[in-house]
Amino acid sequence: MSGIERIGVSLETELLAMFDKQIALQGYQNRSEALRDLIRGYLAEEKLGQPATLAVAGVFLVYDHHATNLSVKLLDLQHHHLLQVISSIHIHLDHKNCLEIIILRGKVKDIQKISDKLTSLKGVKLSRMNILTAV
Numbered sequence: 001m002s003g004i005e006r007i008g009v010s011l012e013t014e015l016l017a018m019f020d021k022q023i024a025l026q027g028y029q030n031r032s033e034a035l036r037d038l039i040r041g042y043l044a045e046e047k048l049g050q051p052a053t054l055a056v057a058g059v060f061l062v063y064d065h066h067a068t069n070l071s072v073k074l075l076d077l078q079h080h081h082l083l084q085v086i087s088s089i090h091i092h093l094d095h096k097n098c099l100e101i102i103i104l105r106g107k108v109k110d111i112q113k114i115s116d117k118l119t120s121l122k123g124v125k126l127s128r129m130n131i132l133t134a135v
Helices: 013-026 031-048 070-079 108-119
Strands: 054-064 085-092 097-107 124-132
Touching: 013 031, 054 070, 054 108, 070 097, 070 108, 097 108, 108 124
Parallel strands: none
Antiparallel strands: 054 097, 054 124, 085 097
């Protein structure tokens, strides 16, 4: 870290005690590192609200692999977005269900559109997108 500035923060005793307990459970060595992570997270979330922000995302899909042509449709969508798709992994959960994890990169607005297309395919049971950007 280049240049560190010390600041003072006033907190209610009970709030600080709850914070200390939580960061200890998470393994933080001190309050400063926990606060830095909270600030980074806040700033990153703010950036993700801007459609042109560059980001990476994991789109997690649980689907019925017996659904008609769903695997083909998933692959087709990935091939049509080669500049955004970094990688994918296919996991067999049981006899009927599969998990597909598709890693995307690009502008937030483009990632969201691709995620929505993947999620809305018939046969997809559950989906979640986890999107991140650097502060």
